[in-house]
Amino acid sequence: xxxxxxxxxxxxxxxxxxxxxxxxxxxxxxxxxxxxxxxxxxxxxxxxxxxxxxxxxxxxxxxxxxxxxxxxxxxxxxxxxxxxxxxxxxxxxxxxxxxxxxxxxxxxxxxxxxxxxxxxxxxxxxxxxxxx
Amino acid sequence: xxxxxxxxxxxxxxxxxxxxxxxxxxxxxxxxxxxxxxxxxxxxxxxxxxxxxxxxxxxxxxxxxxxxxxxxxxxxxxxxxxxxxxxxxxxxxxxxxxxxxxxxxxxxxxxxxxxxxxxxxxxxxxxxxxxx
DNA sequence: GCCGGATTACGAAAGACTTCGTAACACGGT
DNA sequence: ACCGTGTTACGAAGTCTTTCGTAATCCGGC
Numbered sequence: 001x002x003x004x005x006x007x008x009x010x011x012x013x014x015x016x017x018x019x020x021x022x023x024x025x026x027x028x029x030x031x032x033x034x035x036x037x038x039x040x041x042x043x044x045x046x047x048x049x050x051x052x053x054x055x056x057x058x059x060x061x062x063x064x065x066x067x068x069x070x071x072x073x074x075x076x077x078x079x080x081x082x083x084x085x086x087x088x089x090x091x092x093x094x095x096x097x098x099x100x101x102x103x104x105x106x107x108x109x110x111x112x113x114x115x116x117x118x119x120x121x122x123x124x125x126x127x128x129x130x131x132x
Numbered sequence: 133x134x135x136x137x138x139x140x141x142x143x144x145x146x147x148x149x150x151x152x153x154x155x156x157x158x159x160x161x162x163x164x165x166x167x168x169x170x171x172x173x174x175x176x177x178x179x180x181x182x183x184x185x186x187x188x189x190x191x192x193x194x195x196x197x198x199x200x201x202x203x204x205x206x207x208x209x210x211x212x213x214x215x216x217x218x219x220x221x222x223x224x225x226x227x228x229x230x231x232x233x234x235x236x237x238x239x240x241x242x243x244x245x246x247x248x249x250x251x252x253x254x255x256x257x258x259x260x261x262x263x264x
Numbered sequence: 265g266c267c268g269g270a271t272t273a274c275g276a277a278a279g280a281c282t283t284c285g286t287a288a289c290a291c292g293g294t
Numbered sequence: 295a296c297c298g299t300g301t302t303a304c305g306a307a308g309t310c311t312t313t314c315g316t317a318a319t320c321c322g323g324c
Binding site for chain 2 (some may be wrong): 011014015018022073081083084085086088089091092094095096097098100101102103104105106107108109110111113115116117118120121122124125128
């Protein structure tokens with residue numbers, strides 16, 4: 001019963017997607033436990049909350065559900081890359097007037113990227129320009 | 133009657149912020165007209181909707197209101213840079229596990245950045261590394 | 265001083281998001 | 295076959311966001 005084609009995941013949904021990207025296909029309990037440990041500081045999310053979100057995400061088409069075993073197993077439908085690309089593209093449009101350079105500039109300022117990261121970014125630029 | 137210190141602007145709020153960044157201090161009508169022209173394709177936002185959003189944004193502390201003239205004049209409180217930095221930092225945290233390099237990579241892929249933009253980004257990297 | 269047009273203020277409706285209580289269901293052990 | 299535990303299903307509450315109808319207010323012109 002898929003509802004819509006593509007919208008961006010909400011904050012709660014994204015938190016779950018990150019767990020699924022990291023762990024691969026998982027049950028509700030597995031997701032919930034990782035989230036409880038990860039955000040030990042924040043108030044942790046209840047089991048049925050995670051379940052509900054996963055049900056909604058199934059409905060939206062963000063994840064697939066394998067119901068063959070007692071505990072259903074959820075897995076992402078879109079790769080981490082695709083989702084991140086979509087999110088950054090969306091932000092680019094909504095807040096940066098489409099200027100990639102400007103977004104990169106602000107990203108560098110937001111987290112004082114260290115030398116290692118700067119070098120890595122340079123390498124990305126070379127690769128990107130080379131393989132076009 | 134400020135309500136909160138810092139949260140990210142919603143989509144509707146961001147659309148208005150972009151107009152204020154571009155035009156500088158503006159009245160409701162000015163903002164509304166720019167938005168109507170800009171999003172000629174999308175259903176345009178009504179006057180009282182823009183007004184309401186600006187009132188809410190005043191409440192949240194995103195904008196200041198000058199009530200000295202008949203038509204109130206709104207202006208941003210936080211610079212475009214600061215806001216964009218906050219947004220990109222937020223996305224970095226929520227979706228990229230804090231990896232700036234990964235975000236840049238996906239940004240490059242999302243919009244096939246042209247040679248011009250790539251060069252500009254390289255220049256940014258040089259400046260950034262030089263002036264630390 | 266009054267009227268009309270524009271502006272602001274107020275509140276409500278509709279939808280999305282998050283949370284959780286509770287019921288229904290499934291399964292393993294005894 | 296029954297019970298207890300764990301899982302899924304359902305629905306509702308509370309908040310936030312966007313939208314807009316309507317009332318109240320202001321001001322310039324007559």
